[in-house]
Amino acid sequence: MARYSIFGLAANALSGHRRWRPTWRDAPPRAAYDLVIVGGGGHGLATAYYLAKVHGIRNVAVVERGWIGGGNAGRNTTIIRSNYGLEGNTAFYEWSMKLWEGLEQDLNYNTMVSQRGVLNLCHSDGQRDAFARRGNAMRLNGVAAELLDRDGVRKLAPFLNFDQGRFPIQGGLLQRRGGTARHDAVVWGYARGASDRGVDIIQNCEVTGFVRAADGSIAGVETTRGRIGARKVGLATAGSSSRLAAMAGLRLPIESHVLQAFVSEALKPVIPGVITFGAGHFYISQSDKGGLVFGGDIDGYNSYASRGNLPVVEDVCEGGMAIMPMIGRARLLRSWGGVCDMTMDGSPIIDHTPVEGLYLNAGWCYGGFKATPASGWCFAHLLAKDEPHPTAAAYRLDRFRKGRLIDEKGVGAQPNLH
Amino acid sequence: MRINCPYCGDRDAQEFVYRGDAAPVRPPTLEGSGDEGVFDYVYLRDNPAGPMREYWYHANGCRNWLVAARDSLSHEISAVALARDGVP
Numbered sequence: 131m132a133r134y135s136i137f138g139l140a141a142n143a144l145s146g147h148r149r150w151r152p153t154w155r156d157a158p159p160r161a162a163y164d165l166v167i168v169g170g171g172g173h174g175l176a177t178a179y180y181l182a183k184v185h186g187i188r189n190v191a192v193v194e195r196g197w198i199g200g201g202n203a204g205r206n207t208t209i210i211r212s213n214y215g216l217e218g219n220t221a222f223y224e225w226s227m228k229l230w231e232g233l234e235q236d237l238n239y240n241t242m243v244s245q246r247g248v249l250n251l252c253h254s255d256g257q258r259d260a261f262a263r264r265g266n267a268m269r270l271n272g273v274a275a276e277l278l279d280r281d282g283v284r285k286l287a288p289f290l291n292f293d294q295g296r297f298p299i300q301g302g303l304l305q306r307r308g309g310t311a312r313h314d315a316v317v318w319g320y321a322r323g324a325s326d327r328g329v330d331i332i333q334n335c336e337v338t339g340f341v342r343a344a345d346g347s348i349a350g351v352e353t354t355r356g357r358i359g360a361r362k363v364g365l366a367t368a369g370s371s372s373r374l375a376a377m378a379g380l381r382l383p384i385e386s387h388v389l390q391a392f393v394s395e396a397l398k399p400v401i402p403g404v405i406t407f408g409a410g411h412f413y414i415s416q417s418d419k420g421g422l423v424f425g426g427d428i429d430g431y432n433s434y435a436s437r438g439n440l441p442v443v444e445d446v447c448e449g450g451m452a453i454m455p456m457i458g459r460a461r462l463l464r465s466w467g468g469v470c471d472m473t474m475d476g477s478p479i480i481d482h483t484p485v486e487g488l489y490l491n492a493g494w495c496y497g498g499f500k501a502t503p504a505s506g507w508c509f510a511h512l513l514a515k516d517e518p519h520p521t522a523a524a525y526r527l528d529r530f531r532k533g534r535l536i537d538e539k540g541v542g543a544q545p546n547l548h
Numbered sequence: 549m550r551i552n553c554p555y556c557g558d559r560d561a562q563e564f565v566y567r568g569d570a571a572p573v574r575p576p577t578l579e580g581s582g583d584e585g586v587f588d589y590v591y592l593r594d595n596p597a598g599p600m601r602e603y604w605y606h607a608n609g610c611r612n613w614l615v616a617a618r619d620s621l622s623h624e625i626s627a628v629a630l631a632r633d634g635v636p
Contacts, residue, residue, distance in 0.1 A: 372597075383593070384595055441560070474591045
């Protein structure tokens with residue numbers, strides 16, 4: 131596959147852009163592979179890419195029910211950050227951030243990583259203390275964080291409603307290295323990198339069951355395009371993890387919930403980075419195209435519908451108007467919903483399953499996009515070496531049984547509150 | 549979504565608080581059921597894609613606990629009953 135470069139772009143421009151080749155191969159399924167990844171989203175494709183690149187395992191297929199990047203990889207709000215406070219999370223998300231920082235050079239693909247800063251607003255002494263603690267935990271782990279006072283926030287975002295009656299802004303926690311990336315480009319970039327190294331990307335291929343060997347271990351998958359043999363199968367199907375696991379007779383500590391997101395008409399640049407108003411269920415950034423991309427909480431009830439209900443639309447817009455009244459005249463262009471794997475502690479799972487040969491990458495709640503590179507890296511490590519990657523060693527499936535939860539929000543086994 | 553509360557009538561779902569799948573049953577005595585029973589009840593879910601029964605609390609209404617039969621794929625609610633009468 132040709133490397134993308136300024137010279138290639140110029141050559142293609144001079145030839146009228148008629149010589150561009152497809153970015154990656156849309157492959158038909160073969161009878162068997164060493165390894166099958168189920169789910170052609172960012173996580174599945176990143177896993178295949180790192181399997182081929184880092185571990186030299188290239189006899190791999192990624193099977194996708196629809197088209198690649200058509201699920202949650204295409205429905206998120208594109209935020210990247212590593213501002214986590216708990217052991218088990220901080221190092222993992224920082225590893226992801228480091229991979230983001232080198233991703234474009236690594237993939238030779240413009241994923242539009244833009245480190246424009248992520249600012250979490252706080253509105254009370256208690257919330258500021260919690261932010262100070264989280265910021266300190268980050269700094270102890272080598273992740274830069276700044277605790278801003280009211281004036282510090284005002285310098286960054288003077289348009290906020292600082293004296294809003296119920297939630298006056300007291301300050302904020304800023305991670306300058308956080309920001310946004312182009313979600314579709316991430317999918318295509320990983321697909322291209324994996325495809326280049328021999329990975330088959332098979333679309334319109336829904337897994338309908340697992341093939342089991344006589345000893346009960348996994349021997350492949352049954353799909354709508356026939357049986358595909360494999361020594362190992364990795365699930366990267368967040369949103370539908372329970373459905374896939376049920377085909378192998380497993381129950382997971384996961385509920386599927388719907389999260390809505392919104393985009394306004396395109397405006398001139400007004401929002402400098404990512405701003406979150408957690409107390410009011412609202413967060414926002416501005417895309418390079420100019421649209422305000424924002425969202426809030428999950429709807430709160432189990433759903434596989436990929437669409438939400440109006441009360442949350444109202445709640446999110448109220449949150450936006452409360453903290454950022456200037457956006458009130460902007461017109462909402464679109465809203466959509468994605469199905470999230472909500473775990474019982476709000477943290478993901480990258481682990482073996484009790485079924486030999488079946489591996490699980492699941493439970494990304496509403497925060498999977500930022501984790502895409504490290505999730506792929508660590509899942510590939512697990513699949514290749516049969517042992518967890520050190521930065522993902524806490525994301526075990528049995529942590530719920532053993533009481534080793536990673537509950538950033540501290541709300542317990544109540545998935546709709548995480 | 550609208551929920552037809554047996555006591556208040558047809559109301560917006562916004563008035564209700566969601567408490568999740570009604571299928572898990574609390575072990576009668578936590579001590580007697582062993583770790584497995586508690587683990588199963590607290591953490592594991594069938595998480596069905598399709599019809600399920602779930603608890604809703606009418607917080608901004610009659611404050612009854614309800615059980616609704618709802619489809620997680622379509623959001624259609626086919627039946628609602630008071631939870632105190634048992635999960636149908």
